[in-house]
Amino acid sequence: MPNETRIDSGKGAGKGRxxxxxxxxxxxxxxxxRQMLLIRRFEEKAGQLYGMGLIAGFCHLYIGQEAVVxxxxxxxxxxxSIITTYRDHGHMLACGMEAKGVMAELTGRSGGYSxxxxxxxxxxxxxxxxxxxxxxxGASVPLGTGLAFAHKYREDGGICFCYFxxxxxxxxxxxxxxxxxxxxxLPIIYVxxxxxxxxxxSVERASATVDLYRRGEAFAIPGVQVNxxxxxxxxxxxxxxxxxxxxxKGPYVMEMNTYRYRGHSMSDPAKYxxxxxxxxxxxxxxxxxTLRSYMLERQLVDEARLKxxxxxxxxxxxxxxxxAQTSPEPDPSELFTDILIDA
Amino acid sequence: MPIQVLMPALSPTMVDGKLxxxxxxxxxxxxxxxxxxxxxxxxATMEVESVDDGVLGKILVVEGTxxxxxxxxxxxxxxxxxxxxxxxxSVDVPAPVNMEPSxxxxxxxxxxxxxxxxxxxxxxEPEYTGPTAAMTVREALRDTMAEEMRRDGEVFxxxxxxxxxxxxxxxxxxxxxxxxxxxxxxxxxTEMGFAGLGVGAAFAGLKPIVEFMTFNFAMQAxxxxxxxxxxxxxxxxxxxxxxxxxxxxxxxxxxxxAQHSQCYASWYAHCPGLKVVAPYSGADAKGLLRAAIRxxxxxxxxxxxxxxGQTFEVPTDPDxxxxxxxAKIERPGKDVTIxxxxxxxxxxxxxxxxxxxxxxxxxxxxxxxxxxIDTATIATSVRKTNRLVSVExxxxxxxxxAEIAALMMEHAxxxxxxxxxxxxxxxxxxxxxxxxxxxxxxxxxxxIEAARSVCYR
Numbered sequence: 057m058p059n060e061t062r063i064d065s066g067k068g069a070g071k072g073r074x075x076x077x078x079x080x081x082x083x084x085x086x087x088x089x090r091q092m093l094l095i096r097r098f099e100e101k102a103g104q105l106y107g108m109g110l111i112a113g114f115c116h117l118y119i120g121q122e123a124v125v126x127x128x129x130x131x132x133x134x135x136x137s138i139i140t141t142y143r144d145h146g147h148m149l150a151c152g153m154e155a156k157g158v159m160a161e162l163t164g165r166s167g168g169y170s171x172x173x174x175x176x177x178x179x180x181x182x183x184x185x186x187x188x189x190x191x192x193x194g195a196s197v198p199l200g201t202g203l204a205f206a207h208k209y210r211e212d213g214g215i216c217f218c219y220f221x222x223x224x225x226x227x228x229x230x231x232x233x234x235x236x237x238x239x240x241x242l243p244i245i246y247v248x249x250x251x252x253x254x255x256x257x258s259v260e261r262a263s264a265t266v267d268l269y270r271r272g273e274a275f276a277i278p279g280v281q282v283n284x285x286x287x288x289x290x291x292x293x294x295x296x297x298x299x300x301x302x303x304x305k306g307p308y309v310m311e312m313n314t315y316r317y318r319g320h321s322m323s324d325p326a327k328y329x330x331x332x333x334x335x336x337x338x339x340x341x342x343x344x345x346t347l348r349s350y351m352l353e354r355q356l357v358d359e360a361r362l363k364x365x366x367x368x369x370x371x372x373x374x375x376x377x378x379x380a381q382t383s384p385e386p387d388p389s390e391l392f393t394d395i396l397i398d399a
Numbered sequence: 400m401p402i403q404v405l406m407p408a409l410s411p412t413m414v415d416g417k418l419x420x421x422x423x424x425x426x427x428x429x430x431x432x433x434x435x436x437x438x439x440x441x442x443a444t445m446e447v448e449s450v451d452d453g454v455l456g457k458i459l460v461v462e463g464t465x466x467x468x469x470x471x472x473x474x475x476x477x478x479x480x481x482x483x484x485x486x487x488x489s490v491d492v493p494a495p496v497n498m499e500p501s502x503x504x505x506x507x508x509x510x511x512x513x514x515x516x517x518x519x520x521x522x523x524e525p526e527y528t529g530p531t532a533a534m535t536v537r538e539a540l541r542d543t544m545a546e547e548m549r550r551d552g553e554v555f556x557x558x559x560x561x562x563x564x565x566x567x568x569x570x571x572x573x574x575x576x577x578x579x580x581x582x583x584x585x586x587x588x589t590e591m592g593f594a595g596l597g598v599g600a601a602f603a604g605l606k607p608i609v610e611f612m613t614f615n616f617a618m619q620a621x622x623x624x625x626x627x628x629x630x631x632x633x634x635x636x637x638x639x640x641x642x643x644x645x646x647x648x649x650x651x652x653x654x655x656x657a658q659h660s661q662c663y664a665s666w667y668a669h670c671p672g673l674k675v676v677a678p679y680s681g682a683d684a685k686g687l688l689r690a691a692i693r694x695x696x697x698x699x700x701x702x703x704x705x706x707x708g709q710t711f712e713v714p715t716d717p718d719x720x721x722x723x724x725x726a727k728i729e730r731p732g733k734d735v736t737i738x739x740x741x742x743x744x745x746x747x748x749x750x751x752x753x754x755x756x757x758x759x760x761x762x763x764x765x766x767x768x769x770x771x772i773d774t775a776t777i778a779t780s781v782r783k784t785n786r787l788v789s790v791e792x793x794x795x796x797x798x799x800x801a802e803i804a805a806l807m808m809e810h811a812x813x814x815x816x817x818x819x820x821x822x823x824x825x826x827x828x829x830x831x832x833x834x835x836x837x838x839x840x841x842x843x844x845x846x847i848e849a850a851r852s853v854c855y856r
Binding site for chain 1 (some may be wrong): 405406407408409410431432442443444445447448450451469470529556581586587589591592593594595596597598599600601602603604605621626629631632633634635636637638639640671672674692693695696723767
């Protein structure tokens, strides 16, 4: 975890790696496992439905990155806000949005969160504090900063979890946001999900400096690098950073080192990396396998319980897929609704 | 239940592909995520992954087969505990997935030959009988913001130099003193950032007034205005609106050159999800800005620097509102309709006065709103005068005048006794030299000549 001096000073960026938290209870970890498995199975099903032509257009899967959002959202409170870019299905599920509504949006049906008008990249739930789902790389960062501004303006105690990728980390508006967030001490955590590739371009080929957790340094925003493949580490780092931000000390940058197993979107053959690289990550760093082994080794869970969870999750996902195929397409009359609110 | 593996579509446009290679073979145990096969399309080679755990029970399409249609079953996976007997009957081709686009709703209906007058659902502006005072457009804008900030604690103003400096054009004079730095916020020079921040705050339900020092600088932020503010309500199926005002001076000031002298009216008027207004008088400024602040949608308020210092008689009732979407007949007339907005309304009125001396009775329509545009009022006027001139500072191509000409073809074609004439800014970047600048902007004389030409006089 970031050392105390750095956190207290609020100046400069951290150099250290976050440590693994051991404090979580067995039930919390089982809950994390279930959430990560739900995201994994949901995304696999989405990929399958895409292959069947039931989901179209752009569809960016979160497989491999599950520990990031699940570990971070463990520190979210009621009333906090969450915003992300277009690889957003995992974030929605981690916020407690229903798998049925998300999957039905992917198939463009009236039962989807946006009544079929948004699609994979554009879903929202005011109730769950989820503010999208944004398709323009980098644009969600000022938006998230505005959500944090509203928390501070209203003094409601909330903070914003603002997720974006290593690709977005090179957009100018990210730094415009960092500047204002630090200047005004806004309660926001910038979570950079560094999955190593912005579409087909590796971080090394796109970024003059690759330590993304230090990107807030010029604005006196502290940063920390976290193993985003290990939910325990994410959980521990997230809890500490969330406390810091919630206490009114201003923004924080977290770089999550993670990896997506699938292509950038469904239509990406991923020729920019080797099969061996992907296989190695899956074999050695899979967030689900890591947590499963951790829990089994410590006898926090037995195989039978894991099997039950697996069965439950499959049922939820299958029900979602069923709903997404049977929910009707939006009525043609919906074409001209929701453009403006009646004044 | 055995699970069928179907030939997947790996891109939005793929219809078939070659089954290049089986990586797993019959009898192999497979786990979710394992690569089963490789598929070649015209664009790429991609992998088919298993979506379930089990045993690869049967391969239905041998490797090397070309032209395998999307959704053809290519293999069967047996779940835990199933044996090959379960394969019976499982290889039927599934019901084809309906890939046809659903029936499209009828697009905008073709206008009926009779050209019915379009009805506006915007209420007519009520007759104002309350008190008025002489004040500048600048003071009218300032007073309106102050009144709305007193009325609603969630309204705040942010922008460059709006607080300590009292506004680059002194529109926010005195607001910092009254409302403090929490609600009157100086931003860094960071248009895209603070416009996006404002939209995020509006998502959360606050009501930001974002001032651009001029709309020229809002080009840095136009992605946030269109993609984030205007489109989100629709993309969210009506769940999440953005009650935000983007305001500032638009169009040419005087002698400030090409990058600081552009009219953005048609840019914003083009976009569904936005409302766009352009006040001319002090009353317009008050009534339209108040309507914008109270509106639950993103509203772009295009002001004009040259008008800021002009004095008008202005309603002082703190609830005076002009409905967005209604034009105003500034000067009734019967011979020709002159449609204008913002500072060009003044030019049109000058032209109308000169035309009256020549015996031509011009009707001047002040558009006030550019989205929605008040088609009914323009069409009613054209049906009366049978002649139409539009005046704007902006460039001619795809401009507001072009839109009005098209609308009148749809709604008043049979009533036109002459082709519509557009008076616009010259199709050049704004020059600096005084004489060239004058040649670029629509002058009163050009409007007079246009009106005479459509009257054939």
